Amino acid sequence: MDCASLLGxxxxxxxxxxxxxxxxxxxxxxxxxxxxxxxxxxAHAAEEAADMASLASAVVLNIGTLTTGVIDSMKLAARAxxxxxxxxxxxxxxxxxxxxxxxxxxxxxxGAKIDIIKGNASEIARVAGEQVNxxxxxxxxVGGDMAKIAGALAAERRCVVVVTGEEDIVxxxxxxxxxxxxxELMSRVVGTGCMAASAxxxxxxxxxxxxxxxxxxxxxxxxxxAELAAENSAGPGTFKTLLFDRVASLxxxxxxxxxxxx
Amino acid sequence: MDCASLLGxxxxxxxxxxxxxxxxxxxxxxxxxxxxxxxxxxAHAAEEAADMASLASAVVLNIGTLTTGVIDSMKLAARAxxxxxxxxxxxxxxxxxxxxxxxxxxxxxxGAKIDIIKGNASEIARVAGEQVNxxxxxxxxVGGDMAKIAGALAAERRCVVVVTGEEDIVxxxxxxxxxxxxxELMSRVVGTGCMAASAxxxxxxxxxxxxxxxxxxxxxxxxxxAELAAENSAGPGTFKTLLFDRVASLxxxxxxxxxxxx
Amino acid sequence: MDCASLLGxxxxxxxxxxxxxxxxxxxxxxxxxxxxxxxxxxAHAAEEAADMASLASAVVLNIGTLTTGVIDSMKLAARAxxxxxxxxxxxxxxxxxxxxxxxxxxxxxxGAKIDIIKGNASEIARVAGEQVNxxxxxxxxVGGDMAKIAGALAAERRCVVVVTGEEDIVxxxxxxxxxxxxxELMSRVVGTGCMAASAxxxxxxxxxxxxxxxxxxxxxxxxxxAELAAENSAGPGTFKTLLFDRVASLxxxxxxxxxxxx
Numbered sequence: 165m166d167c168a169s170l171l172g173x174x175x176x177x178x179x180x181x182x183x184x185x186x187x188x189x190x191x192x193x194x195x196x197x198x199x200x201x202x203x204x205x206x207a208h209a210a211e212e213a214a215d216m217a218s219l220a221s222a223v224v225l226n227i228g229t230l231t232t233g234v235i236d237s238m239k240l241a242a243r244a245x246x247x248x249x250x251x252x253x254x255x256x257x258x259x260x261x262x263x264x265x266x267x268x269x270x271x272x273x274x275g276a277k278i279d280i281i282k283g284n285a286s287e288i289a290r291v292a293g294e295q296v297n298x299x300x301x302x303x304x305x306v307g308g309d310m311a312k313i314a315g316a317l318a319a320e321r322r323c324v325v326v327v328t329g330e331e332d333i334v335x336x337x338x339x340x341x342x343x344x345x346x347x348e349l350m351s352r353v354v355g356t357g358c359m360a361a362s363a364x365x366x367x368x369x370x371x372x373x374x375x376x377x378x379x380x381x382x383x384x385x386x387x388x389x390a391e392l393a394a395e396n397s398a399g400p401g402t403f404k405t406l407l408f409d410r411v412a413s414l415x416x417x418x419x420x421x422x423x424x425x426x
Numbered sequence: 427m428d429c430a431s432l433l434g435x436x437x438x439x440x441x442x443x444x445x446x447x448x449x450x451x452x453x454x455x456x457x458x459x460x461x462x463x464x465x466x467x468x469a470h471a472a473e474e475a476a477d478m479a480s481l482a483s484a485v486v487l488n489i490g491t492l493t494t495g496v497i498d499s500m501k502l503a504a505r506a507x508x509x510x511x512x513x514x515x516x517x518x519x520x521x522x523x524x525x526x527x528x529x530x531x532x533x534x535x536x537g538a539k540i541d542i543i544k545g546n547a548s549e550i551a552r553v554a555g556e557q558v559n560x561x562x563x564x565x566x567x568v569g570g571d572m573a574k575i576a577g578a579l580a581a582e583r584r585c586v587v588v589v590t591g592e593e594d595i596v597x598x599x600x601x602x603x604x605x606x607x608x609x610e611l612m613s614r615v616v617g618t619g620c621m622a623a624s625a626x627x628x629x630x631x632x633x634x635x636x637x638x639x640x641x642x643x644x645x646x647x648x649x650x651x652a653e654l655a656a657e658n659s660a661g662p663g664t665f666k667t668l669l670f671d672r673v674a675s676l677x678x679x680x681x682x683x684x685x686x687x688x
Numbered sequence: 689m690d691c692a693s694l695l696g697x698x699x700x701x702x703x704x705x706x707x708x709x710x711x712x713x714x715x716x717x718x719x720x721x722x723x724x725x726x727x728x729x730x731a732h733a734a735e736e737a738a739d740m741a742s743l744a745s746a747v748v749l750n751i752g753t754l755t756t757g758v759i760d761s762m763k764l765a766a767r768a769x770x771x772x773x774x775x776x777x778x779x780x781x782x783x784x785x786x787x788x789x790x791x792x793x794x795x796x797x798x799g800a801k802i803d804i805i806k807g808n809a810s811e812i813a814r815v816a817g818e819q820v821n822x823x824x825x826x827x828x829x830v831g832g833d834m835a836k837i838a839g840a841l842a843a844e845r846r847c848v849v850v851v852t853g854e855e856d857i858v859x860x861x862x863x864x865x866x867x868x869x870x871x872e873l874m875s876r877v878v879g880t881g882c883m884a885a886s887a888x889x890x891x892x893x894x895x896x897x898x899x900x901x902x903x904x905x906x907x908x909x910x911x912x913x914a915e916l917a918a919e920n921s922a923g924p925g926t927f928k929t930l931l932f933d934r935v936a937s938l939x940x941x942x943x944x945x946x947x948x949x950x
Binding site: 187190191198199204205207208209210216219233404405406408410411412413 | 527
């Protein structure tokens with residue numbers, strides 16, 4: 165798959181990516197989008213959520229620290245994006261951890277068209293109705309075959325499902341890709357999952373006509389930058405600092421030589 | 427203009443700078459104030475906004491992720507600062523992006539005395555009633571002469587107007603300064619605009635008797651630190667990390683030799 | 689005191705540490721917990737606060753940017769933790785700055801069992817009913833003997849009281865320890881106080897059976913990492929980045945050789 169050319173598209177189109185996200189990693193989500201050469205905007209007031217989404221090329225929703233007021237804004241933003249056919253990405257951060265989160269995920273999935281559902285294995289399994297052991301917002305254990313679970317959820321919801329992990333799964337209604345880039349250090353840094361959703365939003369905003377391809381390219385570019393950052397990192401602090409540098413300086417040649425997609 | 431001596435005043439007086447700001451860059455705003463040797467405090471509950479502002483030497487308001495509840499607290503804080511004649515800085519972050527933001531800016535400008543209005547070119551033009559093309563919170567295009575627009579707004583509102591950009595404009599009722607410090611990397615880092623407002627608040631809190639001078643000195647010191655940070659940066663991640671270091675270690679000699687004000 | 693072995697316990701047990709904290713340093717609190725090898729989760733919706741706390745090994749509450757809605761969630765989380773005997777840590781950030789904060793601290797202390805009260809000298813003195821001069825969220829001046837004040841508060845509230853500063857005090861009902869690790873740079877970085885509370889939560893979650901020991905070990909490990917980070921720092925920016933690296937790479941040998949506890 166040609167991921168390198170999509171990075172060029174992102175830098176040329178500079179999509180505006182509207183986020184309604186959590187308060188923990190909100191800066192990192194914005195800086196990731198900006199490092200890719202696109203424009204982030206974060207706005208969660210119910211009075212402007214739809215207006216802001218109408219300006220955007222993609223909308224990223226993340227339930228990491230959700231409250232009921234913010235959920236209403238998420239629905240408004242998602243529906244406004246649906247109208248203009250801008251992709252909506254939902255990071256089901258912490259799904260399964262509490263009944264409230266599960267209810268809110270269901271409300272979002274039923275209240276608007278979600279184009280990409282993204283989570284770690286236990287979160288996606290939970291959304292798909294499987295039995296899971298969660299541990300807060302970190303990945304828990306799952307019994308089943310994640311590719312099958314993701315594919316079934318994609319078919320049921322007629323969307324793309326992205327499962328992040330050591331090996332990422334991108335499941336569309338008829339396609340299945342695996343992304344093997346990334347680095348173990350990512351699991352020791354808060355926000356790497358949220359930033360993955362922002363990478364999906366950035367690339368989906370630049371390539372709304374082929375969301376599985378956008379998802380794969382977004383993950384590949386983000387995770388190659390993470391690999392490069394890890395090379396010179398002494399731990400999670402320097403890693404995150406360098407991650408933004410490496411995203412900003414990614415070249416097509418690096419992506420072509422380092423991408424690992426099947 | 428003597429900017430270096432005002433840095434000394436900041437470090438000696440250590441003004442308390444109360445912020446009601448957005449959730450994206452709230453840490454960076456606080457750390458910038460602290461790096462200058464002053465004291466940041468962030469508090470947005472309506473029950474304490476006025477009390478906290480009463481303790482402060484300056485109040486910084488930023489509408490980046492505003493909601494109606496926070497707007498009420500902003501008004502309370504601004505009025506409390508007005509009473510003790512502590513400068514109030516308003517960052518009209520994202521003005522023009524949605525009707526809600528425009529209404530809220532108007533409500534703040536009409537609900538209390540704002541001493542410094544700060545924004546990028548399209549935001550300030552919008553507040554001044556001009557036609558603009560905005561793109562979320564990034565600077566859009568403006569047709570008119572920004573110095574004239576800023577000067578007219580300053581005269582109308584009897585305040586200082588600061589327009590940030592490659593060349594910053596500081597317009598008072600009778601004065602006009604241009605600050606040519608800064609670095610292109612700033613536009614690729616989330617929060618550099620918000621931090622500029624915090625620099626204004628820090629210096630205004632130390633020098634409330636001459637706000638145009640405080641504004642120029644705040645921008646000069648902040649942007650020289652940015653130039654120094656950019657010298658050793660490999661991208662937006664390392665740039666932001668080094669920015670705080672360089673602000674903390676600024677010397678009067680560096681400011682005198684590097685300031686570019688007209 | 690054997691602090692090194694407790695670090696091993698943290699890494700082995702990987703306690704889930706639930707936070708309801710402020711919007712300024714929420715990322716740093718999460719990343720500190722994760723750097724120690726434990727699992728952070730941040731969730732403040734009233735609908736899930738108790739459920740999330742029920743999953744956790746410790747709950748950390750911080751009133752830095754509190755609002756009334758969040759206070760209700762804090763009470764729910766603390767009570768849920770009380771039921772399962774998971775330690776509750778309260779960072780009385782900014783106590784004394786406004787009447788609202790003082791009322792909210794009182795409401796939290798009376799509304800649930802708090803196991804560790806943590807603050808700087810002026811905050812703890814205020815909670816203990818002493819006269820203090822506060823300055824926002826930075827430490828103000830206190831007249832009395834902090835060890836006595838902390839000990840009396842610990843006895844009155846039947847909890848552990850931690851006073852952070854150049855020399856930290858850990859006062860239990862019958863014990864008094866002093867931790868002399870740490871570095872002057874910490875006072876110039878936003879969030880070092882909040883992260884200390886997260887270190888307490890992480891170690892308390894791993895060693896709920898001896899909270900004074902957990903508190904001392906948490907402070908020692910965190911502050912030795914800060915000393916190591918300061919060695920290679922050029923200012924507050926690089927310091928904070930390196931802090932996470934050094935926490936993640938702490939070794940028992942380093943702790944044994946560098947701990948300064950009396």
